Amino acid sequence: MHNDIEKVLITEEEIKAKCQELGRQLTEEYDGKFPLAIGVLKGAMPFMSDILRHVETYIEMDFMDVSSYGGKMRSSGEVKIVKDLNTQVEGRDLLIIEDIIDSGLTLSYLVDLFKYRKARSIKIVTLLDKPSGRTAKIKADIVGFEVPNEFVVGYGLDYEEKYRNLPYIGVLKPRIYGGEEE
Numbered sequence: 001m002h003n004d005i006e007k008v009l010i011t012e013e014e015i016k017a018k019c020q021e022l023g024r025q026l027t028e029e030y031d032g033k034f035p036l037a038i039g040v041l042k043g044a045m046p047f048m049s050d051i052l053r054h055v056e057t058y059i060e061m062d063f064m065d066v067s068s069y070g071g072k073m074r075s076s077g078e079v080k081i082v083k084d085l086n087t088q089v090e091g092r093d094l095l096i097i098e099d100i101i102d103s104g105l106t107l108s109y110l111v112d113l114f115k116y117r118k119a120r121s122i123k124i125v126t127l128l129d130k131p132s133g134r135t136a137k138i139k140a141d142i143v144g145f146e147v148p149n150e151f152v153v154g155y156g157l158d159y160e161e162k163y164r165n166l167p168y169i170g171v172l173k174p175r176i177y178g179g180e181e182e
């Protein structure tokens with residue numbers, strides 16, 4: 001698996017330190033508010049698990065499973081709800097947790113949905129931001145790292161459902177996705 005990676009963009013140590021830093025920031029932001037943290041499956045799972053362990057105030061967790069890439073490298077443009085929340089969001093302070101904002105289509109769909117459901121406030125924390133991929137008008141409130149215009153894998157992010165369990169963020173060798181070898 002590690003042999004499929006051409007280069008590491010963000011190391012395991014850098015991710016750990018960032019989760020600590022952002023967790024502290026969220027503790028200050030949400031102290032006394034009991035927000036609902038919403039993890040966007042499947043990609044946000046490792047980041048959500050690591051960042052929330054550094055949030056030292058009451059927080060509720062729920063999950064939404066949406067998919068638009070279907071394991072591929074380009075968004076289908078259509079966001080599908082695979083699993084909805086179990087929690088009512090009306091009047092709640094929401095914290096959406098994402099692994100990456102690329103085109104922004106997933107998050108703009110979710111933000112619209114939660115506004116329609118009358119959330120009190122909506123904030124977004126994302127581990128990665130790829131501004132060059134953006135087609136929808138959406139911005140995260142908290143960003144871990146900015147990444148270049150490359151397809152990245154690891155720490156939740158997949159290519160054809162593989163590599164989510166890598167502890168770092170990297171770029172695949174071109175032969176893995178059928179490109180030219182370097």
Ligand SMILES: O=P(O)(O)OC[C@H]1O[C@H](OP(=O)(O)OP(=O)(O)O)[C@H](O)[C@@H]1O
Nearest residue numbers: 041042043067068069102103104105106
């Ligand atoms: O900004 P966008 O272009 O919408 O891309 C970001 C979304 O795409 C990926 O999810 P995907 O649909 O691949 O589902 P997954 O998390 O199950 O891999 C990623 O986890 C984000 O949720």
Ligand code: HPA
Nearest residue numbers: 102150151152153157158
């Ligand atoms: O760069 C990416 N990698 C993996 N999944 C993704 N979903 C949106 N962008 C990406």
Ligand SMILES: [Mg+2]
Nearest residue numbers: 069070071158
């Ligand atoms: Mg995916």
